[in-house]
Amino acid sequence: MDDTVKESMFEPFYTDKYGKDRGFGLTVVYGLVHAHKSFIEVFKEPLGGTCVDVYLSARQDTPSAAKVPPVFEGA
Numbered sequence: 001m002d003d004t005v006k007e008s009m010f011e012p013f014y015t016d017k018y019g020k021d022r023g024f025g026l027t028v029v030y031g032l033v034h035a036h037k038s039f040i041e042v043f044k045e046p047l048g049g050t051c052v053d054v055y056l057s058a059r060q061d062t063p064s065a066a067k068v069p070p071v072f073e074g075a
Helices: 003-008 025-035
Strands: 039-044 050-055
Touching: 003 050
Parallel strands: none
Antiparallel strands: 039 050
């Protein structure tokens, strides 16, 4: 992956496959990760590979007890 691809990979309809399908794949991933107050880190490996790390935020609040509706028997 060169720097041009790295800079554009999260843009809608971006593709590095000339003349092939264009889609929202990484744009959707970026939107979901960002909406969950998390982030994505992309960097190139020395031997030519690419590493994509997705960091998801941990839940900070405690969930409230589930509210179970009362059960009425015999109406």
